[in-house]
Amino acid sequence: MDFTYNDEQRMLTDSLRRLVSDSWGVEQRRERAGQSALDQKAWQSLADLGVAGLLVPERYEGFGESPATLVAVHLELGKGLVSEPVIPSAVMATALVLNSANEQIKTECLPLMASGSLVCSVAYLEPGQRNACRPATTHAVHEAGSYTLNGRKKLVWQGASAGKLVVSAVLNGETALFLVPADAQGMAVQDFPTMDGYRCADVELDHVVVDEAALIAQGQAADDALASAMDHGVAAMCAHAAGAMDRLVEITAEYLKTRRQFGRPLADFQVLQHRLADMLLHKELATSMAYVAATALGESDAAERRRLLSLAKVSVAQAGCSIGQSAVQLHGGIGMTAELEVGDYFKRLTHMDFLLGDTDFHLRRLEELLEG
């Protein structure tokens, strides 16, 4: 156990912090979130620092970094509410593809993903689903050297930014995963803004035909690959959220020191001091749970890995909710407006509860483990 950043981690996080502070100011960030299309320059600047290739092993031209580095990086991204598709592409899709036995896909895609020239996202949720990550109504049929996909996927994270989508489908009663170009014939991608400054897409697949080589995995291997994507996504998101909390506590403390009421700075009021202290407390515990999530990724026992990740997810979501509410309350009316960025953090921290399995889902997993 060692919590000190090594030299590489220190350099990486320092560079990232500078980049984010230069290019993820509130106006820049909001403008990009208002667009359907990916801002290539912003994305490339992240990729250039290694963010896109962090989890990609060196043999696929990435950096093969540890889960610990993943936490360090996503803490920084969270501080700046970076909304580019790091989690869907560089974390989830990458972890998923890494689980594939299809060496061709790995050789073709991973280097492109690591360099930033290919963005992917995982299209796994279907209408009527909330936490389930198995496909139900999207079907794949195998004939004549190709697969034909039909179905609908919803809430695909930054789906409209992706050049390729990992699509889950039912194939012969089992889960199968396909890598589908976003512009394939029969694909209809409808993009929406989200409450928390991301984008998401509904995807309709109408007789989409892909090559046999597009099969990433099927059966247990596909379920495992999807689970790995979720596991990595949860860990990254916990760190992202902890980073966002860190910055939100800073912003709030600064406001309390500056703003005066009844002739004194707000920071003089003991009740507000204590609420700020509670925010810091929750932030420190959430950061700790982001570390726990990272340790989970290195855990070989699947039940224990899920247990730790679910513990982390529930805990971080709860801390985010509490810190977000407190930040707005401590700012008073002005915290309710879009003029400050307090609300941006609040909304990001709120919606993370629902992404990648909500609190009820993760508690259920934990409760099942408890009973044994």
Place this chain on the structure above:
Amino acid sequence: MDFTYNDEQRMLTDSLRRLVSDSWGVEQRRERAGQSALDQKAWQSLADLGVAGLLVPERYEGFGESPATLVAVHLELGKGLVSEPVIPSAVMATALVLNSANEQIKTECLPLMASGSLVCSVAYLEPGQRNACRPATTHAVHEAGSYTLNGRKKLVWQGASAGKLVVSAVLNGETALFLVPADAQGMAVQDFPTMDGYRCADVELDHVVVDEAALIAQGQAADDALASAMDHGVAAMCAHAAGAMDRLVEITAEYLKTRRQFGRPLADFQVLQHRLADMLLHKELATSMAYVAATALGESDAAERRRLLSLAKVSVAQAGCSIGQSAVQLHGGIGMTAELEVGDYFKRLTHMDFLLGDTDFHLRRLEELLEG
């Protein structure tokens, strides 16, 4: 709807307040709680004010007062943490017997109970039971003009003070209720102190033979009578708890005004002010719920009556827990000692959660009603 005490209610509560403040000081109260036997003088002083006969109709020489008066009286009793068997005898046993079709029992017992010369308690819980109020292992057998009872009852509220016990037993597969003299042959009553300054008893019935006339009710009527005892008990207990909260808030406010730390009275610290404000808030809501419980007693629809009573019980228990914890915390170390009476209130308010159905039980009832 009218919340103003009428003249009689005002006179009754005024007298009661004086009596309690004179004779339920912390030393007097603790000394009596340390004894197995009922303090006849204290009990009679309550009965003389009408407390014992409040629910007894005038034709049985009581006062036939409304549920509203029940609340008013138990608010006062709660303020002084009165531990005499008002709830087990004057509320629960009385309500139960009133449900009986056995006119002989009513004529014999109710006047005695109203005057204070007979104390009763309801022995319904059995080893292994927690919230259930149906008998399971205590059995009654009917032969030759009498009933023979065998079994064990636990946690009989002020059981050792009671001259007669209402005992529930299984008779031909149904619930039956019997009025059993505490000193009947075969009865063994073992008395214990409780954490919150009451007494309770385990009762063993070893071939206890009672007359046929001792049957209070059987079958549905018995279940209804028991339910009525619980309903009335819950309402009285909610008021008692709200009264205790009222006094505990007063005690705590007084302490904050008096005690100095860091050169200022504690009352100057905003965080403590707000915690006191929270206590008041919970107290006011709990008092409101005590009123709700009283309205429930007048509700003819059984489901709605139970719903309101369960809502009240859960809410009052939660308020009691919160107020008790806050009172100790605001007192600091001294609040942890037996020197002050803070702890007496805290313990009373804590254990009321477990009596007459705990929070889990009442929430379940409410959840079942929700699903319809």
Place this chain on the structure above:
Amino acid sequence: MDLTWNAQEIAFRHEVREFVQAELPADIRTKVFRHQRLDKNDYIRWHRVLAAKGWGAPNWPVEFGGTGWNPLQRLIFEIECAKGGAPRLLPFGLGMIGPVLMKYGSKSLQDRFLSRMLTVEDWWCQGYSEPGAGSDLASLKTRATRTDDGYVVNGQKTWTTLGQYADWMFCLARTDTEAKPQRGISLLLIDLRQPGVTVRPIRTLDGGVDVNEVWLDDVNVPFENLVGNENEGWTYAKYLLGHERTGIAGIGHCHRELQILKTLAAQTLIDGEPAIRNARLKEKIVRIEIDIVALEMLLLRVAANSDQGPGPQASILKIRGSEIQQDLAMLQMEVMGVDTWPYDPVWMEADAAFSGPGAEFAAAASAGYFDMRKTSIYGGTTEVQKTIIAKMILGS
């Protein structure tokens, strides 16, 4: 003490319920239940329906055209209207400046304005808060300078709810800059339809624009529009803020949102199962029912004792009402879950051609959660209310 409803009270409840069912326009009801934005005309239509029935001012005495109802009746009315899907009554005229004019205004001001409030001939807004003075009214900076014909007002007001529709503002302005902070403030009625008035919407977290900033730049106010005496506005302001003691709890809103929550929970499937069968959600709904029942009983107690001065109960009602409204919004969001993620403020407009990808209520559920955070801030923050309570107990 009698804890049962008497026959008259029961009959009145039925009368209101049936009236709302019969007379509330269906399109308004739908908007309210779907949490869509109401437009100016929606409010006015409903007010006029009530006025036609003689119920235009439930909290006013009969002599001014009010119903003369007692507090319990007003509470019953509020709950039944809200449950039936009616918009809330605009508080600016009926609940705020109206009662002030009745108590402190000249006969001519009363004649000029009061009866028009019942039918919303004038849309009123509030001019209390200023940037830099949230809960702290004493530090306000807007100045009214005396001229020959009246006052010239300069300053900036903020948090002006629905100010974008307003014709008139009741405005606190400093008329004596030498006096102590709480002295030297006057209450003026300002016609907003004149040059020098600029209204700028403030976009809130959920993308809504219910509140506004209002700039007053050499705005004219004739002497006749001064309420009461010059420099005594502080007294009127306190009366205005302290006047309504039970409405602040939002009990009607709570009842309606609970209904909506239950409907959502019954209709929404979570991975194939109705949300209402979820054990955690069931407990949360039960617990919020507890909170609402307790709040309502406390309201009844306060309303019944309205002859007593305002005690800590008014602050308790404000605190709890806010919390319950927030919790209800949070639960609605939880029921809809991840489907609340996609969101565009235009989906909240009733006539939006497109209402988002989720279920009918999904987008609004999350927007409602963010919007409701305001309830513990406006009208005296929860922190301010707790300080008030503590002062009352501790006498400090």
Place this chain on the structure above:
Amino acid sequence: MDLTWNAQEIAFRHEVREFVQAELPADIRTKVFRHQRLDKNDYIRWHRVLAAKGWGAPNWPVEFGGTGWNPLQRLIFEIECAKGGAPRLLPFGLGMIGPVLMKYGSKSLQDRFLSRMLTVEDWWCQGYSEPGAGSDLASLKTRATRTDDGYVVNGQKTWTTLGQYADWMFCLARTDTEAKPQRGISLLLIDLRQPGVTVRPIRTLDGGVDVNEVWLDDVNVPFENLVGNENEGWTYAKYLLGHERTGIAGIGHCHRELQILKTLAAQTLIDGEPAIRNARLKEKIVRIEIDIVALEMLLLRVAANSDQGPGPQASILKIRGSEIQQDLAMLQMEVMGVDTWPYDPVWMEADAAFSGPGAEFAAAASAGYFDMRKTSIYGGTTEVQKTIIAKMILGS
């Protein structure tokens, strides 16, 4: 950054675990798991078992007979001992006055006292708090008056944990009454086995007598028992209180109580069904597991960075540790439910002939709940800790 346990750390954990399993006397383990009262000798026996193994002072450097362990090892040791059912180490010598003597005490004081602490030859107690000065040490009133041979001490101390067994007290006393409140205080070592010392137990909520009042009435302290310099006791006191940064979280206690909770929940039937199948209880247990995992990771982070000065984390650990211990006690009480109602303090004695009418753990479960309320009060209340945190963030 490396978030995995290395081989050495894993091996060490096993070593401790096996040692505790093998060497902790079974009767002590039973008492601990049943929450019965430990007597003086129970503590001493366990300390001597550890001392014999060379583990008598886990937090001391090797030169003073300690283990020289790093903070992570100490944490592992604490957790494994607690989980195995060992009593907590007496903090008064090892954690409090011991380190102060090492840093500020004369060689002769070190030689006289330190090695005896490992085997509890002297039972130490704390003489900091006074009636009327809880979290506010600066206002202490006990006076030490200089005479020819030393000091004569007069005053009253309170909250003296396990003081009924104590041979020695380290005591803050005022040696200069003219100086500012925080100046003029000295740290004295007082032999309690002399006339003028009166120890009176303070009965707490649960009927226990773990804390005491100690009266010092013309008690003699030779000059050689002054620690460091006269009038500089405040510095030593702060060092003493700030020395232990991670032990205050009670993580070992939390782990053990969680185990007990799970056992209770599995064994206890609620109306015929095992408590562990209760949906509400399951969620509560899961949530407290979350809290414990988070607390432990925060502890690891703080322990690993122990070269940095104490930050707000120390206060966070104290606050959360207290809350979790309280929640665990509450859950144990909830599991036992109404069976915790009957209670007599004598049932908590291990050799009590009669242990009450309920299940094995019932009486202790409710007593534990009340007793644990102290954790958010002693050692700096939660309120004091939050103020410390806020000051660090706000720099005020």
